[in-house]
Amino acid sequence: MSDPATLQKTALFAAHQKLGARLVDFGGWHMPVQYTGIIEEHKAVREAAGVFDISHMGEFFVSGPFAKSFLNGLLTNDVAKLAIGQGQYTLMLNEQGGVIDDLIIYHLREGQYFLVVNASKIDEDRAWMEQKLKLPAGAGIFFSDRSSMYSAVALQGPKALEIARALLGAGWPEPKRNEITGYSWNCQEILAARTGYTGEDGIEIFFKNEIAENFLFALLEAGKPFGLKPCGLGARDTLRLEACLPLNGNDLSEKRTPLEAGLGFFVSLTKEAVFPGKEVLLRQKSEGVKEKLIAFRVKEKGPPPRPHYPLFQGDAHVGEVTSGAPSPTLGYGIGLAYVKTACAEPGTALELEVRGSRVPVEVVKKPFYKRAI
Amino acid sequence: MSNIPEQLRYAASHEWIKVDGDTGTVGITDHAQHELSDVVYVDLPKVGAKIAAGAVAAVVESVKAASDIYSPVGGEVVEVNAGLVKQPELVNTDPYGAAWLFRLKLSAPAELDALQDAAGYKAQIGG
Numbered sequence: 001m002s003d004p005a006t007l008q009k010t011a012l013f014a015a016h017q018k019l020g021a022r023l024v025d026f027g028g029w030h031m032p033v034q035y036t037g038i039i040e041e042h043k044a045v046r047e048a049a050g051v052f053d054i055s056h057m058g059e060f061f062v063s064g065p066f067a068k069s070f071l072n073g074l075l076t077n078d079v080a081k082l083a084i085g086q087g088q089y090t091l092m093l094n095e096q097g098g099v100i101d102d103l104i105i106y107h108l109r110e111g112q113y114f115l116v117v118n119a120s121k122i123d124e125d126r127a128w129m130e131q132k133l134k135l136p137a138g139a140g141i142f143f144s145d146r147s148s149m150y151s152a153v154a155l156q157g158p159k160a161l162e163i164a165r166a167l168l169g170a171g172w173p174e175p176k177r178n179e180i181t182g183y184s185w186n187c188q189e190i191l192a193a194r195t196g197y198t199g200e201d202g203i204e205i206f207f208k209n210e211i212a213e214n215f216l217f218a219l220l221e222a223g224k225p226f227g228l229k230p231c232g233l234g235a236r237d238t239l240r241l242e243a244c245l246p247l248n249g250n251d252l253s254e255k256r257t258p259l260e261a262g263l264g265f266f267v268s269l270t271k272e273a274v275f276p277g278k279e280v281l282l283r284q285k286s287e288g289v290k291e292k293l294i295a296f297r298v299k300e301k302g303p304p305p306r307p308h309y310p311l312f313q314g315d316a317h318v319g320e321v322t323s324g325a326p327s328p329t330l331g332y333g334i335g336l337a338y339v340k341t342a343c344a345e346p347g348t349a350l351e352l353e354v355r356g357s358r359v360p361v362e363v364v365k366k367p368f369y370k371r372a373i
Numbered sequence: 374m375s376n377i378p379e380q381l382r383y384a385a386s387h388e389w390i391k392v393d394g395d396t397g398t399v400g401i402t403d404h405a406q407h408e409l410s411d412v413v414y415v416d417l418p419k420v421g422a423k424i425a426a427g428a429v430a431a432v433v434e435s436v437k438a439a440s441d442i443y444s445p446v447g448g449e450v451v452e453v454n455a456g457l458v459k460q461p462e463l464v465n466t467d468p469y470g471a472a473w474l475f476r477l478k479l480s481a482p483a484e485l486d487a488l489q490d491a492a493g494y495k496a497q498i499g500g
Binding site: 033034037038039234237238301303304306325326328333355 | 410411413414416432434435436437438439458459
């Protein structure tokens with residue numbers, strides 16, 4: 001851990017301390033890993049609701065008459081499909097088709113787009129976009145990185161929407177799945193998107209730093225009767241892993257394409273726009289991928305998988321774990337790993353090497369956990 | 374506020390040892406279990422294994438990570454707490470009792486002198 005004094009703090013740092021959080025270095029940010037315990041917080045989100053500080057994430061705004069075509073030539077998903085008020089998961093690739101970042105883009109108003117990017121990639125994403133925005137390509141496009149001005153919380157769980165209604169009142173325009181709406185809360189602008197990173201229903205709410213602490217405490221108060229708990233990044237990681245939502249830096253990297261990661265649904269190879277990496281993906285699609293990101297579970301009561309553990313089929317080294325943890329919902333170890341395509345079918349028996357011993361695991365269908373609708 | 378029993382000796386790496394004749398029982402401290410939080414898996418040494426002072430003897434896994442547990446002194450493993458395989462959460466609830474990890478026949482009892490008493494360990498963790 002680097003010196004805590006050099007770590008960046010969100011506008012909710014003081015609130016975390018008041019709430020008794022255990023704070024750790026997360027990619028240069030001083031963030032809560034847990035308040036009371038990862039398993040307890042994980043279960044709160046699956047059974048009631050949890051709220052996470054996601055203020056470290058980046059907020060970019062892109063606007064102007066040519067914003068849509070610019071973004072379509074930058075991102076893998078088809079931006080033209082977004083009606084006003086809608087969002088989509090998408091990826092930003094390098095020329096080799098490797099993932100720079102995965103993000104959500106929302107179409108706020110005509111010609112105005114809002115992008116939420118990973119905290120650890122803010123500088124890299126901005127540099128990549130600014131390079132693409134050099135004139136003449138960037139004429140008529142306004143780009144601004146407002147990451148340092150915005151805070152955000154993710155309110156997630158089966159009770160999340162009830163809690164949001166209790167706090168925001170009858171006038172709040174409730175977003176439907178993947179939608180975003182604006183609202184004024186106590187004369188302060190907020191944006192609420194029906195998105196998340198836990199596998200549960202819920203919303204992510206964005207606002208200016210000035211109201212962050214007031215908003216969080218008002219939300220916790222409104223959520224008290226529903227069992228709302230503040231949750232840390234520890235539970236966020238086990239929740240997203242159960243839902244098989246990839247983590248950039250673990251499951252995604254500049255060396256892996258979205259097709260290898262099983263994210264082809266979020267890549268439009270049929271749109272006219274040519275985005276970085278498109279040609280590589282077209283070739284990969286016709287030739288097939290050599291390795292795939294698969295989900296696997298540990299059989300019986302074995303040790304939990306961890307990133308970089310090797311996977312074997314007999315004597316053959318066939319892959320490597322990118323994410324792994326004990327699943328609080330399922331009670332056994334689960335993981336994501338890149339393996340040779342021949343070993344990627346659900347039901348395939350593999351062996352995980354843990355501290356020199358072999359542990360039987362099985363490739364399973366994604367995701368590990370899907371909420372009842 | 375961590376529980377630090379008076380009668381035990383402590384390693385700087387957060388293990389405790391309780392000595393009875395030439396045998397020592399080893400576990401992790403209350404402070405350590407609190408820092409690890411939710412323990413979900415324990416890997417124990419093999420009975421008969423010879424372990425040097427300060428060498429990795431066991432692994433305790435929390436939700437977040439696997440943590441090495443070091444033997445405070447050298448010796449031969451004479452017994453392990455097999456109950457932890459089924460109930461790893463005992464490490465959180467009873468770190469000085471039901472969650473002892475292994476017993477050693479001490480090879481060099483003088484190594485105990487290098488360990489801290491409760492006051493020393495308390496000062497180390499600022500507790």
